[in-house]
Amino acid sequence: MVVGRDKYLRLLAKQYPTMADTVTEIINLEAIMNLPKATEHFISDLHGEYDAVQHVLRNGSGNIKEKIREIFQGRLSTREMNQLAVIVYYPEEKIDFILAELESEEEIEEFFTLTTTRITELCAFVCSKYTRSKVRKALPPDYAYILEELLFKDSIMTNKEDYYDKIIGTVISLKRGKELITAFAYLIQRLVVDHLHVVGDIYDRGPYPDKIIDTLMNDQELNIQWGNHDVLWMGAASGSAACMANVIRICARYDNLEIIEDAYGISLRPLMLFSEMNYPEDNYEPFLPKIDPNGEEKIYPEEIRQIAKMNQAISVIQFKLEGEIIKRHPEFEMENRQLLSKIDFEAGTVEVDGIDYPVRCNYFPTVDPKDPFKLTEEEEIVVQRLMEGFLNSERLHKHIQFLFSKGSLYLTYNDNLLFHGCVPLNEDGSFMSMTINDKQYSGKALLDKYEDVLRKGYLNRKRPKENERYLDYIWYQWEGKASSLFGKDKMTTFERLYIENKETHIENKNIYYEERDNLDVCCKILEEFGLDPQKGHIINGHTPVKEKRGENPLKANGKLIVIDGGFSKAYQPTTGLAGYTLLYNSFGMQLVSHQPFTSVKDAIINEKDIVSTRRIVDKELKRKTVRETDVGVRLMQQVQDLQQLLKAYQEGEIVERVTKK
Structure with a gap:
């Protein structure tokens, strides 16, 4: 073996000391690469508007409500689905509000039983595109055992149905139903979006940029383009x-x-x-x-x-x-x-x-x-x-x-180029x-x-x-x-x-803002940053889209997407809406437009969500897998390294380390 490679493989062997360990990890990584691509969530121009931002983060730009409809359409009424959605967004506050309106212990027990059953089913659906290992790492420690048992229960309920019912019943009888539902809610919020992209401008105009950053610091999978x-x-x-x-x-x-x-x-x-x-x-x-x-x-x-x-x-x-x-x-x-x-x-x-x-x-x-x-x-x-x-x-x-x-300042991620301005x-x-x-x-x-x-x-x-x-x-x-x-x-x-004369107030934009509707210019920029213009998109923030004047957030036939979140109240009279966010999952890209957020209180009491409208930007011809993403490229490299380690074991160049049983 080459000296440098030999040193690297011997270091890798400390993590995988036997052929069995190495083979197991290769199988694990190959399986992960065949999972559906996880959801990316793009937001921009938050401008200190903490309440509106946290609501969009909690509802995943409407992604949670979409999941609820997929599972419960025809089984639950619209009101019941809306109530479940708000419980996921604001579990402690909404449960307290509901309990205050219930009159008997029987009603309270029925509420907790139904809600726990529904939120368990919703959470299992959200978790279904991840490995059990990843879900386990995301579980809150206080209720990890119970959540894991309920999420990964047998698909055939014949033998253990009473077991699962008893778990839920015991939790409710011990007055811990609220805490269990809350744990499920935050797990759903965390996993409904795998990776968050903040395309700039957390600060200024709104009152709470510090609270937004505190919130983002709790999100492990994110990046920020300043x-x-x-x-x-x-x-x-x-x-x-x-x-x-x-x-x-x-x-x-x-x-x-x-x-x-x-x-x-x-x-x-x-x-x-x-x-x-x-x-x-x-x-x-x-x-x-x-x-x-x-x-x-x-x-x-x-x-x-x-x-x-x-x-x-x-x-x-x-x-x-x-x-x-x-x-x-x-x-x-x-x-x-x-x-x-x-x-x-x-x-x-x-x-x-x-x-x-x-x-x-x-x-x-x-x-x-x-x-x-x-x-x-x-x-x-x-x-x-x-x-x-x-x-x-x-x-x-x-x-x-x-x-x-x-x-x-910019990021290339999964064939897309992200930057705030130009x-x-x-x-x-x-x-x-x-x-x-x-x-x-x-x-x-x-x-x-x-x-x-x-x-x-x-x-x-x-x-x-x-x-x-x-x-x-x-x-x-x-x-x-x-x-x-x-x-x-x-x-x-x-x-x-x-100066009173408004002609002196004019700030002329760089020609980029005219040319970004030109497909050739967008392709040229993608190539400059090492991306394939046939696959990639430019994702931009910074400039509010004046929708009420007919401006389109999709430029150059959808090659460039403007997602200024429009969270700043100062812009909303001009734009006519509260801006755009973007979702990119295994089926393609969806641009989500939002109406202004009223208040957290309105959401909890009246179950008033942000009104969001989706439109497809780019639809995958076949469902995209992890293998086709940047994460997949890294995993493939790990597989190749492990295959070389396995070969070194098989040819006796590295000796397996015997571990005590």
Whole structure:
């Protein structure tokens, strides 16, 4: 044997010390590869909307209700099927609600008996495409024995029917029916989808991105393709003051400063005191937060005023910090974004693209017209203290490290290419290039370099002087024209805040967003990332699909699929729905469109689910097996390695290890 191969096989022999062990594992892997391909679930643009996101995760984009219909159609009424579905989604809450309406012990016992029997049957159906070993690993430890006995009971009930009935009866008599049903419900939620893909933007706009990440951290089989808002928070946690200023401004804009203070324990007191001292005038209308009129919490006028002034203060700090970055990097070609230097403070105008516009709020107490991008001493102290908060927040870094461990800028998986924004293109359709540290990159190489910069920026966060060369490029990914995450020619934050004329607010999208309906362009991109364009799809997030204006989420004859989840309430009046998710199982791909989610309370009490509509994107001619997936490729390699180990045993090159009985 080759020396390196010999060493590897001897290491493998420690795991499979006999020919019998090796043969058993080969048989096991070959059998697994003939199972149906497991279900993948794609979601995108979660934007902090925890309740809606967790509902879609709990119902598997309607997949659980579909399974219930497959089993119980004609056996249960629509109301009974809806009730069972909600029990699976919210078992503790729904069971408590039902029990409160039952009047006798007989009714309670009947409810638990029927529900346990039904949910056992549903769970067995969901588990049927997995090996017993995989299901066993997913069982909650407290009820593992009981669940396993009920799930894998004899198909012929003649000999053990009383045995299974007794298990259920004893559980109910011991007042543990709720706990058993709950264990089944969470097992169904976990197994109805095998792999979750989050195609970007967990953060910003909505109030609870931290809760979403906590939920995702409990899902073992998932990956994340970072969105522009995720990268903004990753940049802030890496030490980028410009990214941090943007994070705070956006939270102030959407009245979500609690994310920073309560969720991550970062004090905004330095900014609050600074804004009170330096922005005393009531000239802050452009900086007023967007308040949800249907929000449960009342916000007082004084609080609105305070948030607006903090927004105003951090916005000016942001423009200063960004101006300095642009000065350091002429290769960014963003000189037209240095608008603080274009203000005529006496006339109250600002020059944008050669035209003077009146500013809505001509109050810049901290801007020196001779050196507009220089922070005042007070601003430097505020930035330093805020930055210390971001760098030292334990919970924030727990979440950011999770994003790095499970995430990437793009992913190729089962012939599909997943990324949040775009692959930047020039007007002629060629890949746009960007110079990073004196070297040009484009296409796949550019995204690889961006990811490298992000990872090194976070690793070097405790060494600010060394880190500057990474942090500037991290910020560029937030609003640079060659950024795969931004995908526009400029970000007009300044114009939206200070100029009334809406023509200045326009942000022109990269030509990618026109060309992604072109089949040849999509095939070219798939080839650039090493995928077969005949098999693969591009799966995109980032841009809300304006369905009520007739926009189609399927581009280039279905070769590209836009699945912006539309969870953000800010987008729903424009899109006309709550976005799209995607399911990919052994039968093919289904695009699922959703109506807005009302509330968890409405789902529990009124059994009101998200109304979802499915359409087939790509149907397999024959049912796809694990062998035809990326997992199958890895399993096949393992089989080949084991076959070589078996041959080494048979030819005496490796001796079986005798184990004591």
